[in-house]
Amino acid sequence: MKNFFVFLSILAIYSCNKKPIEPITPSQYESGVFSLNEGLFEQNNASISFYDGVEGYQQIFRSENGRGLGDTANDFEAYNLNGKEYLIVTVDNSSQVEIIDRETMKSVAQIPFFNGSEPRSPRKVVVDGPRAFVCNFDGTVGVIDLFNNSLVEIITVGSNPDAMVLLDDELFVSNSGGLLYPIYDSTVSVINTATYEVVSSFTTRMNPSEMIADGYGDIYLISRGNYADIPTALLRIDAANRTVVSITERPISSMTQVGDWLYYFDQDLQGVYRLNMMTELDDPTQIIDLSEFETFFGLHYDSASSLFYAVDANGYVNSSTIHVYNLSGEGIDTFQGGLNTTDLVFENE
Numbered sequence: 001m002k003n004f005f006v007f008l009s010i011l012a013i014y015s016c017n018k019k020p021i022e023p024i025t026p027s028q029y030e031s032g033v034f035s036l037n038e039g040l041f042e043q044n045n046a047s048i049s050f051y052d053g054v055e056g057y058q059q060i061f062r063s064e065n066g067r068g069l070g071d072t073a074n075d076f077e078a079y080n081l082n083g084k085e086y087l088i089v090t091v092d093n094s095s096q097v098e099i100i101d102r103e104t105m106k107s108v109a110q111i112p113f114f115n116g117s118e119p120r121s122p123r124k125v126v127v128d129g130p131r132a133f134v135c136n137f138d139g140t141v142g143v144i145d146l147f148n149n150s151l152v153e154i155i156t157v158g159s160n161p162d163a164m165v166l167l168d169d170e171l172f173v174s175n176s177g178g179l180l181y182p183i184y185d186s187t188v189s190v191i192n193t194a195t196y197e198v199v200s201s202f203t204t205r206m207n208p209s210e211m212i213a214d215g216y217g218d219i220y221l222i223s224r225g226n227y228a229d230i231p232t233a234l235l236r237i238d239a240a241n242r243t244v245v246s247i248t249e250r251p252i253s254s255m256t257q258v259g260d261w262l263y264y265f266d267q268d269l270q271g272v273y274r275l276n277m278m279t280e281l282d283d284p285t286q287i288i289d290l291s292e293f294e295t296f297f298g299l300h301y302d303s304a305s306s307l308f309y310a311v312d313a314n315g316y317v318n319s320s321t322i323h324v325y326n327l328s329g330e331g332i333d334t335f336q337g338g339l340n341t342t343d344l345v346f347e348n349e
Contacts, residue, residue, distance in 0.1 A: 029060075029103060033302075033309070034345040035322065036076045036089065037338030046073035046091060047338045048105070051322075056335050058319075064105040070094030078102060078345045079127040081146055087345065088125050088132055088144075095119035097134060099149050102347075109149035113142060126164045126171065128193060135161035135173055143196060153196050157189035165211040165219060167239050169193050172219060174208035182226055190242070202242040206230055212257050214277040218245070220262055222252050234264070236280070246280075254299040256308075258327075263287065263308070265299050272299060272308070272329070288329040302346040307332070311341045 032052035039045035046069040048061040061069050071093035079086055085102035099109040113120040113136060121137035131152075132144040137160045143153035158175025165172050170190050177185025184207040190200040205223035212220045219237040232253070236246045251267035262275045272288035275281070290296055290310055297313035297320065308325040320341035324333035 029105060029347060032347050033322075033335075034076075034087070034347065035320070035337035035341045036073050036343040036345070037320070038072055038074065038340040038342045040316070040339065041072050041093060044068060044071045044094075045339060046070050046094075048073075048089075049336070049338045049341075051335045051337075053333075056337075058336075058338055060105050061100070061107075065107050069098065070096055074122070074342060075124045076343055076345060077125050077127050077132075079132075079146070081130060086146075088127065088146075090122040090125050090134060092121050092123060092137070093119075095121055097122055097125070097132075097144065099146075111144060111149060111151055113151070115140075115154075123161070124163055126166055128166055128171075133164060133171055133191075133193075135164050137161070137179065139175075141171070141173060141191060155191055155196055155198065157191070157198060158187045158201065159185040161189070163208075163210050165213050166193070167213045167219065170199070170239075172211060172213075172239070174204075174211055174221060176207050176209055176224070178207065182228075184226060186223075188221070188237070188242075200242055204235055204237065204244055205233060205247060208235075210255060212255060212262060213239070214257075214262070215260075216278065218277070220255070220277070222255065223247075232267075234275075253296065256299050256301040258301055258303075263299065263301070265290065265296060265310075267296075270296075272310070286329075288325050290323075297340065298342065300344045302344075304346060309344055311337065311344075313340050316340055 035049040037047045047059050050057045050060050070091035074090045074092045076089040087100040087102050089098040095113045097111040113122045122134045124135050126133045130146050134142045141155045142151050145152045157173050159177040160179050161173045162176040163174045173189045175185040175187045186206045187201050189198050192199045207224040210222045219239050221235040223233045225231050231249050232251050233247050233249045235244050238245050252264045253267050255264040260278045262277050270291040271286040274283045293312040295313040297311040300309040310323045312321045320337040322337050
C-alpha cells in the first residue's frame with residue numbers, strides 16, 4: 001500500500017467516478033506482462049491488466065470472473081505447481097489472498113486473512129515450493145499450503161511487516177512499524193522455514209522495508225526513515241551474523257537485481273543508478289533518465305528479456321504508464337497499466 005497517506009488525501013478530492021475502461025479479453029495469456037494495480041484505498045477498484053507486446057487489456061480479472069479483485073492489491077507472484085501455472089495476489093484492505101489460474105485468469109481460491117473479525121491486511125507474498133509466506137500488517141506472517149490453498153500457520157513477528165526475502169532456509173521479514181508514526185519499528189525478524197519459528201530478531205534502522213539478497217551472504221535493505229529529519233538509507237546486512245555492515249543515506253524508493261548489480265531509483269537525481277554488490281562500488285553513471293515522470297511508482301526487471309520496466313503512476317488518479325528500457329537505458333516501448341500499478345509479472349517467467 002505505497003503512498004498510503006497520499007491516497008487518503010487524494011480521496012478527499014477525487015471520487016473515481018470516471019467511466020471504466022471496457023475490457024477486451026485475449027483468448028489466452030501466452031506471452032506478455034501482467035500488471036497488478038492497487039487502485040485507490042477504500043475504493044474497491046484493484047485490478048489486473050495484461051500487455052501482449054502489441055495491445056493492452058484492462059480489467060482482465062473482472063472480465064474472466066464477473067467480479068472485482070477487491071480493495072488495494074499490494075503484491076503478486078507467479079508459481080508452478082504440479083505442472084500448472086498460478087498467480088497468488090495479496091489484497092490488503094479486503095484482507096484476502098487470491099489464487100488465480102495463470103492461463104485462464106479464473107479464480108481458483110480466495111483465502112481470507114482475519115484474526116476473528118479483525119483483518120490481518122496481507123501485504124507481500126513469497127512463494128517457496130508448495131507453500132507461500134504472506135506478511136500481514138497486523139504483525140504476523142501467514143503460511144499457505146498451496147496444494148489445498150489453506151492457511152496453515154500464523155507466525156508473530158514485529159510491527160507492520162512490509163517486506164520479506166528468502167535466504168537458504170530462513171525468511172527475513174522487515175518490520176516497518178508503518179502505522180506507528182512517529183516511532184516506527186526498526187527490526188528484522190528471521191523465521192526458520194522448516195519449523196516456522198522466529199529464531200532471531202535484530203535491529204536495523206527506522207522503518208525498514210524492501211530487501212534483496214545478493215548471493216554473497218548479504219541483504220540490502222531500504223530504510224525509509226521518518227520522512228522528516230531521518231532520511232532514507234540503503235543498508236547492507238551480514239545475514240549470518242545479523243549485523244548491519246553499512247548505512248548509506250540515499251533517497252532510494254525502489255530497487256531490483258540484475259546479476260551482481262543492484263539497480264535503484266534515486267529520488268533526488270530522478271534516475272536509475274546501480275551498485276556492484278560483489279565489489280560494493282557505486283557506478284555514478286545514470287542508467288535511465290526518469291526526470292520526465294510525473295509520479296515514479298516502481299522499477300522492475302525481466303531477466304528473460306533483459307528489460308527494465310519503470311512505472312509512472314501519473315498523479316495516482318490516472319492509469320499508470322509503464323516504460324520499457326534495455327540494459328543500456330534506451331526506451332523501447334510504452335504501454336498502459338491500471339490505476340497505480342504496483343507490481344509486474346512476466347508471462348515468460
